Amino acid sequence: MRLQAISVCRLAWLSVAVGGLALIVSPGGAAEANLRLEALLIWGTNDTHSSDPAHKPVTPEVRKKLQELPFKWTSYFVINRKVLEVPPRGAVKVSMSDKCDIEVKNLGNTTVEASLFGRRKHVLQRTQPLPKGDTLLLGGNAPNATSWFVVLMQTEAPVTSEPQPGK
Amino acid sequence: MMDYESQLRLQACLDGELAAQEAAQFEERLANDPEAQALLGELRMTRTVLAGFEAGVKLPESPEFFWSKIRREIEREPRSVGDPRRGSLFAAWRRWLVPAGAMAAGMAAVLLIGRSEQGPETQTSLTDSGAFTYHDFAARTTLVWLSYPAEEELGGGEEADTLD
Numbered sequence: 001m002r003l004q005a006i007s008v009c010r011l012a013w014l015s016v017a018v019g020g021l022a023l024i025v026s027p028g029g030a031a032e033a034n035l036r037l038e039a040l041l042i043w044g045t046n047d048t049h050s051s052d053p054a055h056k057p058v059t060p061e062v063r064k065k066l067q068e069l070p071f072k073w074t075s076y077f078v079i080n081r082k083v084l085e086v087p088p089r090g091a092v093k094v095s096m097s098d099k100c101d102i103e104v105k106n107l108g109n110t111t112v113e114a115s116l117f118g119r120r121k122h123v124l125q126r127t128q129p130l131p132k133g134d135t136l137l138l139g140g141n142a143p144n145a146t147s148w149f150v151v152l153m154q155t156e157a158p159v160t161s162e163p164q165p166g167k
Numbered sequence: 168m169m170d171y172e173s174q175l176r177l178q179a180c181l182d183g184e185l186a187a188q189e190a191a192q193f194e195e196r197l198a199n200d201p202e203a204q205a206l207l208g209e210l211r212m213t214r215t216v217l218a219g220f221e222a223g224v225k226l227p228e229s230p231e232f233f234w235s236k237i238r239r240e241i242e243r244e245p246r247s248v249g250d251p252r253r254g255s256l257f258a259a260w261r262r263w264l265v266p267a268g269a270m271a272a273g274m275a276a277v278l279l280i281g282r283s284e285q286g287p288e289t290q291t292s293l294t295d296s297g298a299f300t301y302h303d304f305a306a307r308t309t310l311v312w313l314s315y316p317a318e319e320e321l322g323g324g325e326e327a328d329t330l331d
Contacts, residue, residue: 065306065308068303068305068306068308069301069303069306069308069310116313123313124290124291124298124311124313125290125291126288126289126290126291126311127288127289127290128288128289128290128309129288133307134307134308134309135306135307135308135309136308136309136311137308137309137310137311138310138311138313139310139311139312139313140312140313140314141314
């Protein structure tokens with residue numbers, strides 16, 4: 001009987017300790033932190049060079065990601081790059097080109113709601129977790145058997161531009 | 168036939184529990200009631216039989232000595248519970264700790280589950296019914312391939328046929 005009482009007591013303390021540890025380890029942070037995201041507008045082609053000297057080849061990391069996908073293109077150029085910081089439960093909309101805007105909502109727990117706008121028209125809305133190391137790619141065909149991509153991934157890079165607040 | 172109340176009074180009379188006046192009245196009635204007489208006889212016989220079969224157990228010692236032995240044995244027993252104040256303090260702690268522990272465990276479970284769950288995946292393609300999604304789990308990449316912008320919608324202009 002006494003042993004049972006001691007076990008109950010130990011179990012209770014253990015539970016308190018686990019609860020406390022979870023509170024410490026669990027980031028009210030991770031669930032409610034700002035999400036810093038890199039957004040890239042990319043052109044995929046088989047040409048080795050872009051006619052626009054402002055277009056730079058993608059980083060080796062992004063290139064690797066793209067080459068792991070079943071695409072025929074051999075070269076990928078960055079048309080535009082934005083780093084945006086989305087506050088918890090907030091949304092940020094950035095313009096990637098004259099015709100392409102994206103809006104990202106931070107739903108917490110690294111889950112994002114990404115919306116793609118083409119010519120101001122809401123084309124796609126996708127909700128998914130986007131933890132560090134994960135990449136969300138939106139893409140489609142472009143003229144002359146080329147392609148366009150919008151890449152979204154978490155980054156540590158500094159914010160590049162002042163984005164428009166989302167809706 | 169005798170009613171239940173009369174049967175009880177008969178039993179009380181037999182046990183000598185009736186007042187003298189009431190007992191006299193009852194005996195007067197009994198003299199004129201053969202059924203009551205028969206019941207009285209039966210009860211007397213039963214009492215006699217039971218009295219004859221009493222075990223008659225007798226203590227080999229006086230009751231005082233017997234009870235003093237019991238008291239000594241009780242006093243000799245080790246106090247397994249310990250100090251009653253300590254016991255009550257422990258009980259109070261236990262009353263507090265058990266629900267607190269359960270609550271902490273529940274919170275930990277919720278937090279741990281909450282951390283592992285990163286929300287569902289949903290996708291709404293608003294203008295592009297031909298969109299499809301491809302997951303490369305090894306590369307941790309999700310691709311959504313759109314057929315947008317549709318060529319007919321854009322009028323075939325090469326410049327217009329892309330989002331870049």
